[in-house]
């Protein structure tokens with residue numbers, strides 16, 4: 001496993017003639033994974049909208065005017081019902097997303113911990129994406145039985161400054177570092193098609209591939225441009241860029257689960273098949289991905305049948321974590337806030353969208 005990839009080396013892979021790139025990626029994929037197995041995950045938005053951050057791609061940021069319907073934190077019983085439905089439809093993993101800047105100790109976090117315990121007891125992998133977390137909060141999630149924590153790097157460190165002004169790239173790495181201090185696996189990837197250069201895509205892969213250990217899971221998203229966000233006018237990325245990104249990710253992170261995430265509604269079945277050939281081995285099922293459209297579960301199952309793919313069972317890569325009940329917890333809330341550095345800069349595109357929303 002290499003952890004010393006450079007941007008130049010990754011660019012060289014990304015820009016190879018397509019057939020050569022596909023052959024190399026598919027060869028690496030077969031060495032480390034069953035090419036006919038793809039994990040089906042379900043993404044649940046457990047708290048939607050009203051986020052104080054200014055991520056330029058996100059319709060959940062409170063400062064932009066989008067038609068997202070905000071929701072308070074879901075009840076545990078509701079989450080359990082959704083997880084059971086997802087399991088019956090072939091999902092082996094549930095990822096719960098809350099539109100928070102960071103986790104705050106208190107009633108709402110306790111409720112999330114209960115959701116984690118509940119889903120782990122359904123023998124499904126549980127993942128959370130809740131924003132920045134401290135080491136103590138990561139320990140509490142681990143104790144509840146969390147399998148993975150998602151915190152995307154989004155893009156390269158250079159381009160990050162043009163996408164989000166309310167936190168810095170290093171803050172993302174700090175949260176990933178806090179998760180790494182526990183036995184929870186790391187899920188971290190990004191979005192392509194946000195107006196970045198190919199060098200930025202390579203830069204993001206350098207940041208991920210040089211982590212030791214590399215993330216167990218890397219979602220690759222294509223931007224879904226939503227009206228009202230600063231990126232509303234950006235044209236969808238071509239499927240060839242997506243295939244190249246998936247293949248390059250597979251080559252530089254051979255053991256990682258590469259997740260074909262947002263943007264699948266803009267892709268043909270042929271395009272998705274090429275992504276699976278290039279090394280993608282997970283999709284998100286369900287007609288919504290947090291707030292953006294996603295193919296229907298039945299459509300995906302038809303595609304699996306057509307391509308001869310099988311959904312992956314849970315806990316294939318790592319043993320199921322044990323769940324400690326709240327009353328037996330060794331980690332008490334500390335009320336700490338994650339430390340973050342604010343670059344204190346503004347992004348013209350984000351400011352314009354904010355002004356438009358106010359007007």
Ligand code: SF4
Nearest residue numbers: 051053055058061099
């Ligand atoms: S991506 Fe997450 S942190 Fe950024 S605005 Fe959306 S919900 Fe908030």
